[in-house]
Amino acid sequence: MKKQRIYSAAVREPADKMWSNCLRIDELIMVSGMTARGKDRETVLGETSYEQAKVVFQKIKDLVEAAGAVMDDIVKMTIYVTDIGDNAEVWKARQEFFSGDFPACTLVEVSALAKPEILLEIEAIAVAGCSAD
Template sequence: MRKQRFYSDAVREPSPGMWSNCLRIDNLILISGMTARGDDGETIVGDTEYDQSIVVFQKIKDLVEASGAVMDDVVKMTIYVTDIANNSQVWKARQEFFSGDFPACTLVQVAALAKPEILLEIEAVAVAGCSTS
């Protein structure tokens, strides 16, 4: 087995020594929790769960594709939200990025995320080549 780190020009990398956004071990792909932070790493893009979800799912897609897989290879997601009452906005955005069998998914409400204006964070696990896409 070999661990490789993958990058996407569309997803800002953390400072050195912090964490990896995307690691691939053989066909297993691990995506760290993504938020709707903009290119500057500070500005939050989107005021609603739907808008932030679109930004986050696009980041996940960019990283999954950079690692040689497709979105339908995503098999598990964990979604952290600050207001579970707005979960339908997350589900609406998710439908724009997946088809066929949706990934296994856990959604939990948390008291807070890294900044007050961050409404959600999503981490993903994919297995390259497991979908029929």
């Protein structure tokens, strides 16, 4: 077994010795919590939960594909929202990125995220090659 750090030009990496955005261990792919922060890490892209969710799902897609998998290989997601009432907007965005069996998922409300304008954060676990195609 070997741990491999995965990079995507579309997703800015954190500062050294902070965390990894994505790791692959054999067929297992772990994606850290992604937010709608832009590449400058200051700007937040999207004013609604739907808009931010689309940005986040695209980042996850970029990382999962860089790891050699596809979105439908995601088996588990955890979604943190600052307003549980926004769940329908998050589900709407999610439907634009998945087909077939959707991943197991937990959605929880939290009191705050890294910046007040960040409305959600999503982490994912994938198993490369497990989707039904």
